Structure formats: structure tokens, C-alpha cells
Amino acid sequence: MDNPKYYRNKLVFPVGIKEDGTTCMGVFGERSHRIIEVKDCLIQNKKCQQIAKDIFEFVKKHNISGYDEKNLTGILRHIVIRIGIKTNEIMVTLVVNESDIPNENMLIEEITKKHSEIKTIVKNLNNKNTNVIFGKENKVIYGNGYIYDYLGDKKFKISPMSFYQVNPIQTEKLYKKAVEYAELTGKETIFDLYCGIGTIGIFASDKVEKLYGIETIPDAVEDAKENAKLNGIENAEFFVGNVENELPDFISKRNIVPDVIFVDPPRKGCDRVAIETLLKIKSNRIVYISCNPATLARDLKLLEEKYELKRISICDMFPYSSHIECVTVLNLK
Numbered sequence: 001m002d003n004p005k006y007y008r009n010k011l012v013f014p015v016g017i018k019e020d021g022t023t024c025m026g027v028f029g030e031r032s033h034r035i036i037e038v039k040d041c042l043i044q045n046k047k048c049q050q051i052a053k054d055i056f057e058f059v060k061k062h063n064i065s066g067y068d069e070k071n072l073t074g075i076l077r078h079i080v081i082r083i084g085i086k087t088n089e090i091m092v093t094l095v096v097n098e099s100d101i102p103n104e105n106m107l108i109e110e111i112t113k114k115h116s117e118i119k120t121i122v123k124n125l126n127n128k129n130t131n132v133i134f135g136k137e138n139k140v141i142y143g144n145g146y147i148y149d150y151l152g153d154k155k156f157k158i159s160p161m162s163f164y165q166v167n168p169i170q171t172e173k174l175y176k177k178a179v180e181y182a183e184l185t186g187k188e189t190i191f192d193l194y195c196g197i198g199t200i201g202i203f204a205s206d207k208v209e210k211l212y213g214i215e216t217i218p219d220a221v222e223d224a225k226e227n228a229k230l231n232g233i234e235n236a237e238f239f240v241g242n243v244e245n246e247l248p249d250f251i252s253k254r255n256i257v258p259d260v261i262f263v264d265p266p267r268k269g270c271d272r273v274a275i276e277t278l279l280k281i282k283s284n285r286i287v288y289i290s291c292n293p294a295t296l297a298r299d300l301k302l303l304e305e306k307y308e309l310k311r312i313s314i315c316d317m318f319p320y321s322s323h324i325e326c327v328t329v330l331n332l333k
């Protein structure tokens with residue numbers, strides 16, 4: 001990455017209780033839930049950090065309690081802030097253990113007055129004893145509940161629960177490489193598996209005949225459908241479901257053999273059933289994008305039964321961390 005600092009468009013700061021009983025905000029120490037307070041995080045967007053600090057100042061001033069993991073008490077669990085770096089639109093999500101935040105309206109007024117880039121604020125209720133950040137219930141308390149960003153010349157709507165790549169500058173490079181590897185001519189039917197809000201497929205859509213996407217999070221699929229509309233794309237369809245459940249059905253009922261399959265699973269990689277289905281489908285090409293080289297290697301080994309690994313590139317998606325993104329292309333043997 002040319003300028004590998006302050007690149008993250010998504011900040012997630014836990015709010016908790018220190019041993020002396022005071023409220024604290026920061027990041028979890030590695031493999032622990034000890035909160036380390038942060039003055040300046042060198043990889044988070046600066047504006048998002050400033051907003052988090054201002055919210056935290058309000059929290060302290062108005063005695064809004066941080067979440068106590070031992071006793072399962074307290075109000076505020078996490079502050080999550082996302083920015084569209086091309087649009088400068090900001091979404092704040094406050095993850096709470098109880099639905100009422102004291103002085104909520106005052107908080108909204110103060111913070112939006114100070115930071116006009118905040119387009120929306122969402123309250124997410126999570127009162128479970130869990131490591132998972134978000135609960136299931138969202139309440140929009142300011143604005144529309146979403147923001148927009150651009151990747152290349154395509155515009156994307158982003159909702160609080162939807163996955164969106166955290167380093168958009170490098171994402172454009174990654175997607176360009178993925179599309180290059182796919183060798184699209186405009187005549188292909190493509191699958192975008194684990195499609196999130198539809199970004200890869202929509203990025204490639206000018207060069208394809210037909211696009212199908214599958215994704216497990218319903219809100220993300222709603223975003224994907226709207227993103228297709230937003231960009232005037234009429235050759236795309238998106239489906240909610242797990243790839244391992246939907247893909248076999250999809251192939252047997254619809255009898256569609258895609259020319260190219262884009263696969264971009266979470267860190268745990270592809271489910272065994274998903275791999276078996278990919279082996280059965282026999283599309284000409286698979287472009288596998290991965291943020292975890294270990295599960296990528298495991299899955300490539302299985303795919304080698306029918307496909308030949310042609311090329312692999314790495315993308316510096318997470319500078320100053322031990323993580324790396326890979327993009328690979330496999331051709332049918």
C-alpha cells in the first residue's frame with residue numbers, strides 16, 4: 001500500500017470497566033478481553049477516531065456505564081464507526097446491553113453538530129453473554145441507517161450489519177486483479193459466492209452477461225440488490241442463504257453452469273459441501289479470494305482434484321498487521 005497508515009474504514013472500540021471501576025474505551029489485547037486504551041491508532045481512519053473519542057467523552061461526562069463482562073451489567077458495549085472514504089459519509093453504531101441510553105437525544109445532537117459527516121446513527125441491542133459484537137436488533141436513531149461509498153466507478157450502499165472490505169484503497173486493486181484473472185469477455189455467466197453487498201460481481205458486471213450472487217446475511221443481500229439498481233445493472237440476481245445449502249439446489253434446480261465463479265469466503269474458508277459442489281459444477285475458472293492463507297491452502301488442495309492453480313497474487317490489505325489477502329485463479333483441468 002502506498003500510504004499504509006490510517007487506512008481502516010471501520011473502527012470497533014469496546015467500552016468496558018477498569019479495575020478501579022471507571023469506564024474505559026480502546027482495543028482488546030491479543031487473545032484477551034483486557035481493554036487497552038488508545039491515544040492514536042495508526043491504522044484507523046483519523047476522523048472515525050476523533051468521533052469515537054468525542055462519544056467517549058460524552059459517555060464519561062454523563063456517567064453512561066461501560067459493559068462489565070463479568071457481571072453482564074452496564075450499558076455501552078462497543079462503539080462502531082464506518083466511513084465511506086470516497087463520499088466522506090459516516091455511520092455510527094452504538095452496541096448496547098440495555099435499550100435506553102441516558103441522554104440519548106443530547107448525545108445525538110452534540111455529536112452530529114460537531115461532526116456533520118455523520119449521516120446516520122444506529123443503536124444495536126446485544127444483551128447476550130457472547131463475544132459476538134452485534135446483536136440482532138437494530139434501531140436507527142438518526143438518519144437513514146446506511147451510508148454510501150464508491151469502489152471504482154460503482155456506488156455501494158452499506159448497512160450496519162453488512163460486510164464491506166476495511167481497506168477500500170487496496171480493495172480496488174484486489175478486485176482489478178480478480179477481474180483480470182477471470183478473463184471476462186462479456187459473454188460469461190458468473191457466480192459471486194459469499195458476495196456481501198455484491199461488490200465483486202457488480203465491479204465486474206460491465207464485462208459479464210449474467211451475474212448471480214449468494215450471501216448469508218439478509219440485509220447484505222438487500223443492499224446487493226439495491227446496489228445493482230443504483231449502478232443501473234439489470235443482469236444481476238442475488239440470493240440469501242449459505243453457499244453450502246444454496247449452491248447445490250441452485251445448480252440442480254436451475255441447471256446453470258457458470259463460466260467463472262468468484263469465491264470470497266470468511267476466514268474459515270469454504271465449507272466441505274461447498275467445495276464438493278464446486279468440484280461437481282466444473283466451471284471453466286474459479287477466482288478464489290481469501291483473507292486467510294491457511295484455509296486457502298487447505299481449499300486449493302481439495303479443488304486441485306479438478307482444477308489447476310494457475311496464478312496467485314497477494315494484496316497488502318492489512319498493513320502493520322500479520323494478515324494478508326490473496327487472490328488466485330484456477331482453471332478446469
Ligand SMILES: C[S@@+](CC[C@H](N)C(=O)[O-])C[C@H]1O[C@@H](n2cnc3c(N)ncnc32)[C@H](O)[C@@H]1O
Nearest residue numbers: 163165194195196215216241242243264265266
Ligand atoms: C470476506 S467477506 C466477502 C464479501 C464480499 N465478497 C466483499 O468483497 O465485500 C465474506 C462474506 O461471506 C458471508 N458468509 C459467511 N458465511 C457464509 C456462508 N456459509 N454462505 C454464504 N455467505 C457467507 C459473510 O456474511 C460475508 O459477507
